Amino acid sequence: MPRKMSPLLIVILALIGVGLIAQMLNNPVQLIIPVVVFGVIYLLYKFPPGGARASSAKPRSKQANRRDPQASKPKSRKNIPFRVIEGGKDDDNLPKYH
Structure with a gap:
């Protein structure tokens, strides 16, 4: 929010x-x-229904929480430097498509 x-x-x-x-x-x-409509929307925003939130989220085990998320990613990425492809530019000043 702006100060002024x-x-x-x-x-x-x-x-x-x-x-x-x-x-x-x-x-x-x-x-x-x-007033009633805005009040209901505000209450649903602050306190979402528990049934919809609980059914979509699955409880995770303690071992899954301990695991590092980066450890599951494979590290088989190779470092390949960029290659420059030699090419030439046409010296024509005319566009290719008229």
């Missing part, structure tokens, strides 16, 4: 605040559905 807020952002946030206050004074019942 731009004037445009301040104006937009002020207008949002004025609009929400005016809506609450005129007809507060219309704000119930958006």
Whole structure:
């Protein structure tokens, strides 16, 4: 988040605040559905359902946790230096495709 807020952002946030206050004074019942929807989304974000998380993740044994992840990779990679392929460039200034 930027340390200094731009004037445009301040104006937009002020207008949002004025609009929400005016809506609450005129007809507060219309704000119930958006508040409930955002509340449910926030709760599901903070506390995800345990059934979906537990079924997808398999418990690992202690030996699997101790093993180094790099130890399982094969180290049969050869060091091959780069090769330069000699080639020539056409000296024609005309493009090949017209």
